[in-house]
Structure formats: structure tokens, C-alpha cells
Amino acid sequence: MYRLLYLLPLLLLACEPEPAEVDTASFDRGKMLTFWADQIIVPAYQDFTAAARTLDASVNAYATAPEPTALATVRTDFATAYLSWQRLSPFMVGPGQQLRLREQLNVYPTDSSRLFAQSDADLTLPSNTDIQGFPALDLLLFGTGDPAQHVEQLQRLTDRILYLATEAEDAWTTTYRATYVANSGNSATASVDRTVNSFVQWYERNLRAGKVGIPAGVFGNGPLPDRAEALYSGDLSRALFLEGLDAASNFFDAELGLATYLDALGVRRDGDLLSTRIRAQFREARTQAASLDRDFATQVTTDNGGMLQLYDALQRNVILLKVDMLQALSINVDFVDADGD
């Protein structure tokens, strides 16, 4: 009878997927968190806050003297700050999540009729996330006949961006950094779990779906050029995408990054290191994006096939990151698709 006991585990496994059995405790997560905080996230905040401050100053200068050269400076500083945001957006843990930076800085398309009708709207209201941030600036700076007609609103919007950036950076550097680094366990509320969840969620929703899949019509009945990011400036959407993609692969491949973590645990898929496969997929997406128009709205109108190929390349890494990597690192997904009701 006893020799039948060997069948018992089989019985228990019969309805369960194969569990990941890796000893995540053998890796020094605290050291990795210190690296993430000091070498990646806080520097990204510092860059972004500086860019937001420059933009705010140039908008103020434009308000004082609405000349074409001042407008050109505003537009350049807008692009610089928008690109800088792409390098910060993946890391919305702690203060960034609390202040809802992703929602308040980059929900698009902006609601143009409300943006114009309610120029003095209360920007702290959740219902006004789609009339502020970079998409609203994009419309005012590039989609109106004369941005000088909207200087006060431009000032309000850039003030708000600067305020949010400063608040979040201050919270990070004064108190949150220590909490973040110390919380090095591997529970659902531990820093590694939260950072990786923020990263994967951003990769899936903001990079893959927001920048590429939705304009390409993957979730609907055909291309939606008016859903492209930076619709009004026109030639910025691919650059914003590439900046985000680089942020993703740089984070993954950092000196003490997820690749290091996966390799230390010896995680392999079909004979290769998982990290190698993920890295190759980032490369493939970058190559594919390089062949596209600088304006994704133009791209989906003239040749949506190229955009769909980019989507497919990105989607392959969703599976490797969200399923294979999270399982190997024993991290549970803590975000879910919006309910839709």
C-alpha cells in the first residue's frame, strides 16, 4: 500500500499548472533595490523635474513676450519634457502612484471640447485627467491657430506638471527611498513585486496598447489615427515610443536588473536563458519601429501592417515578461484589466 503513496502528488498536481520552483531568497534583492532607486528611478525623477521646470520657465517667458522664437523654445522644451516622462513612467510605485502621475500627465486623446470650454477646470479632479498634462499641451501648442491665445492655460498646465513632478521627487528623496530599499522581501507589497508590477503593467498597457495597439486598431475595427500619442505635434509619436522602449530594455538589462536576477536564478526557456529571449524581443521591436513613420497617426493610415508587426513583436514580450518572468520570480500580477462598467 505504501508504495502507492508516490501517486499522491500526481493526484494533487492533476488540475494545477506546473509551479515555479526557484529559490528567490538566494538573490540579494536589497542591493538590487538600492541600485534601482539610486541609479534608475531617482535620476529619472531628477531629469524629469528639471525638464518640467525648464518647460514651465519657457512658457512663462512666452507669456511675457509671445514671439515666434519664444514659442519655438516652448515647443522644444515640451518635446524634451515629454521624452523625459517616458523614462519615468514605467516606475510608478510609492509617491508616483499616490499622486497618479500616469493618469494626470499622459491620458490621451485629450478631450478637446472640454479643454477649450473649461480652461479654468479644477485639475485635481479625477474627471479632469483628460484635459491636462502633455496631451493637453500638445493640442494647445500644435493644434490651435495661435497658441498665444492660450498662454494662461499653458501656464496652468505646466505649473501643474511641475508641481506633481516636484512633489513626487521630494517624497522619493526625503522619505520614500529608505522605505523602498528596506522593503526587500517578496510579498505582494514588497518593493520588488510592486516595481516589477508597475513595469509590466506599463509595458502592456501604456507601451504596447496605448502607443501602438490602440492606434493600430488591434482592439477595435480598424486603425484609429486620432488615438496616437502626441497627435498634434505629429512627428513625435515614434520618438516617444522608442524612448519608452529604451527605458524598458535599459531597466531590464541594468547592471543590477531583472536580467541579472533571472540569470542568477538560472531561469531558462526552451534551452535559452529567459533573459536572452526577452532581450532579443526588445531588439526586434526596436528594429521594427525604426522602419515606421515618425508620426504613428500617418503610419496607421498609410501602412497599418507595419504597425501591427510592431504590436506583435511587443506582444511576444508581454508573454515572456508577464507570464514566464513573473512566474520564475514568484511575483503575482497585482493589476487587472479595467472592468468596463
Place this chain on the structure above:
Amino acid sequence: MIRTLPFLLLLGLLLTACQDDDDLPEPVLELPATYTFERAGMSTVSFDGQTTRIAMAEALVAALLDTTRSESDLLAMFRNAGPNGEDVSPFVDAALNASDKSLRSKVAASADYFSANATDATAIRTTFDSYPRRQASEVYPAWNTVAQAGQAGQVADGTSTRYVNAGGLEYNQAFAKSLLGALMLDQTLNNYLSPSVLDEARNRENQSAGVTEDGAAYTTMEHKWDEAYGYVFGASPTPATPLTSLGDDDSFLNEYLDRVDQDDDFSGIAEDVFRAFLRGRAAIVADDFTERDQQANRIQELLSRVIAVRATFYLARGSTALESANGPSAGFHALSEAYGFVYSLQFTRDPATGAPYFSRAEVGTMLDSLYGDYPTGFWAVEPATVRELGQQIADRFAFSYTAAAN
């Protein structure tokens, strides 16, 4: 041989471990491939009244988020009548205004649960009246303010905006998810699928003799059964094959049957519900009332489970979100849905007892622990308390909390 017997038993267990336990051989019954039944070339399937009420419910639920609506507008939509029963036209759709159907009259109105329980029925309808009223008087005036503990207004839910009362509850969600139980589920399980309704008066004799209703191709019993079907599938554009568009057809039983079906732990439940409706209807045509009642029992069990799984799902999601960095308000949307689904548990039906899986008193206690016990409602409830409620439901229905939560 004796020594291999335990091995064989274990092997048998192994092989059946993942199978449904309801694949018993079924008696031969002529089953159409789709929900299509005819008499002398005429369709005998009809459920206009259900389709109409689902449409009214959709319109009212949408209107609860339209601040241009007045309290009396909203209540007129609920009653499809004025305060003194006068005719009103509160709907945008003229067909709904012209209809003599009403939502309110079918709330807590099933033969089995409420025909001799006017006390509870009245209390339940009063609760429903209070949601549109309070939405208009408490939430509409606070529409453009940020909610705080003890203060109505907006809360952020990802990129969505939700509108809550002073306790963090979305009245529109509480209303919609309670209506799903008090109207759609109660009418289906405790009225139209009940032998007391199906077998009323001379229904059995008329069924056997093929006596149809005046001016109709269907018998009374056939029609009653179809009215139950209509509360689940009546908004489908192809009601004979409703599974093709399941989940897209309404915001009530149809949608949530689909949501549960989409969860790998419960997949197949939609097909099971549809098949039971089909078999039960075919059994009526074949005069096999035992088979009919078995299928009715099956539907009662399965649709009750849908409510329980969704209640647990939203409790689990809400308890997690309460702990997020965004603060407790990130959990209010899920908790508001949970509030309605928990409320709806009192309209479920355990076929073994003919009573709800959770009594009205038990539901009241659960809603108090979730919301009512605290001056600031969801702002004050502990995530652990919310999880315990989910566990309580999962235990009663014998599914795992984790299975429902993911």
C-alpha cells in the same frame, strides 16, 4: 488482484479528478440544436416583457450618471409611472414609454419568495427607491468635488472616475447589481422556474392537450419557461443562439454569466445554463415534468453560483485595492459592485432546500460588516473584514476563494 485494487481506485480518482461530476447518462429527449420551438410552423418562444425590462433597467442605470436628470425623472423610470400611478414618458426610447411594463413592480415579486411576504418585499422596494433619490440629492450636488471620508464626490479608479456617496458607495452600482438579484434572478429562479408557477391552475393539463393561450402559439407553461429564459438571454440579438454574443447583451445576468464563464475555474457554466434551459423546454414539450424540474434545479444552482462567484470576486478585488498606494478609494468601485452582489444573494435559491443560500438576515449582517457598521462606510472597513466576507460566501457555495478571486 487484491493488492492492485487500491491502485485501480486511485487511478480512477485520478482520471475523474478534473471532470465535471454531472456527466450522467441522460434520458433520450429530442433536443433542437438551438432555442427554437414551434407549433404548427409558428414559433412558440416569446419573452418581449423581459427584453423590455432589461432595456428599461439599462436606461435607468445610465441615467443615474446623468446629472441633468431629476430625482422624479429617475423614480419615474423605475416605476414607468408617476407618483400617483399616472402615465409618464421618462425614457428616451418611445417604445419603453409606451410599454405598460415596469421595473419596480417586479422587484422582490416572485411567487415563491414574496407572494406571502409583503413585509420584506416592501422593505426591498423602499431600498431600491432610495438609490435614485439619494443619487440625485447627495451625489449630483457633489459631482465636481473630490470625495473624502464622510463627503460625497468623485474618486479615481485608474483612469476612470467614479461618483460615490459620503461612505464611498456608488449608488448606481449598488442599484444595478441589486436589481440583477431582486428582479432578474428572483423572477427567473423563484417565479418562472418554480413548479408553483409552471404548474399553476390547469397548466399541466393544457400542456398535455396542447391548449395554447388566446391568440398565441404557446401554452402557458411554455411561455413561463421562456420568460425565465428571457431574463438571462432576452437582450441577445440572436436569442436562439445566445452564447455567441454572451456578455455583450446586457449589464445584468447575461454579462455576469459571461464574466464567470471567462474565469478558467468556472468555464463551461454558460453552456451548462443554456443546455439546461434547452432541455427543460424540450421536456415541457415532451410532457416530462420530472425532467423539467431537474433542469430548473440545475439552473437555480448555476445562476445562484454566478452571483456568489461575482460577489467573492469583487470582495477580493476590493480588499486588495483598499491597500494600494492610491489609498482606500481605489477599492470603492469593486466594493460598490460587491455590495450589490452580496445584496443579491438573498434572491439565490438552493434547489435542495428551495431557500436562498444566504437568508435576508444573513445578507443584512454581511452588508453591515462591509459598509453599514461604520459612520464613513468603505473609508473605514478593514481589508481583512472584506476578505472574510468573501471567504464566507466561497465556503457556503463550496468553491475556493482563490478560484473566484483571480
